[in-house]
Amino acid sequence: MYARRIFKLGTDFPYEGFVQLSIEAHFMRLGFTIDADTHADLICFHPLTGERWLIEAKGATSAIGLDFRTGLGQLVQRMSDTSVKHAIAVPDVDGFLRQCRQVSAWVREKLNLYWLIVGQDGVVRLVSPAEDW
Numbered sequence: 001m002y003a004r005r006i007f008k009l010g011t012d013f014p015y016e017g018f019v020q021l022s023i024e025a026h027f028m029r030l031g032f033t034i035d036a037d038t039h040a041d042l043i044c045f046h047p048l049t050g051e052r053w054l055i056e057a058k059g060a061t062s063a064i065g066l067d068f069r070t071g072l073g074q075l076v077q078r079m080s081d082t083s084v085k086h087a088i089a090v091p092d093v094d095g096f097l098r099q100c101r102q103v104s105a106w107v108r109e110k111l112n113l114y115w116l117i118v119g120q121d122g123v124v125r126l127v128s129p130a131e132d133w
Contacts, residue, residue, distance in 0.1 A: 005020075007020070007059075009059065009060075009061070013091060013118075013120045013122075014059055014060040014091030014092075014093050014120075015059040015060055015091075016057055016058060016059030017059065018059065018091065018118070018122075019057045019058065019059045019089050019090065019091055019118045020041060020042070020057045020059075020089075021122075022089075022118045022122040022123075022124060023042055023055060023057060023089045023116055023118065023124055024042060025122065026116075026124040027042070027044045027053065030046070031046055031047070031048065032044040032045060032046050032051075032053070033045055033046070033047055039078075040054050040055065040056060040074075040075075040078055041055055041056050041057040041089070042054075042055040042057065042089075043055070051085065052081075052083065052084045052085065053084065053085045053086075053087060054075070054078055054079075054084050054085075054086050054087075055075075055086075055087045055088070055089055055116065056071040056072075056074050056075045056087075056088050056089070057071075057088075057089040057090075058070075058071045058088065058089070058090050058096070059090075059091055060091055060093055060095070060096075064093075064095035064096060064099065065095075065099060068088070068090070068096060068099040068100075069099075071088050072088060072103075075087075075088060075113075076111070079111065082112065084112075085112060085114055086111060086112055086113050086114065087113065087114035087115065087116045087126075088100075088113070088114075088115060088116070089115075089116035089117075089118060089124070090115065090116070090117060090118065091117075091118050091120075092117050092118060092119045092120065092125070097117070100115045100117075100127070101133075105129070105130070105132060108129040108130075109129045109130055111129070112129055113129055114126060114127060114128055114129060115127040
């Protein structure tokens with residue numbers, strides 16, 4: 001696993017470093033190749049299926065709502081290909097789950113926007129754009 005940044009709050013749950021390392025490990029286990037030359041938190045592709053992901057990772061801070069909206073804006077600005085799956089990865093904490101649920105399902109479907117919910121054990125739960133959760 002690689003980490004291309006230093007995380008000022010560290011790599012423990014529920015901070016961004018933990019979320020970042022967890023999603024990297026998740027996609028690598030699934031056979032994805034990670035593109036390290038990017039401004040996004042994670043861009044990866046599967047060499048056999050061609051599936052591609054662009055992901056912004058966020059972790060707990062004192063301003064969860066602001067950080068979530070910043071991540072959403074960063075992701076939307078990078079959306080340039082409708083075949084790419086776009087996601088925001090967040091820790092499984094109430095503040096972030098509330099933020100995710102405030103984004104309408106029809107918006108998520110139009111943007112092909114997934115949530116990647118990272119548990120305290122590092123397990124990544126994928127919530128698809130059409131999923132009502």
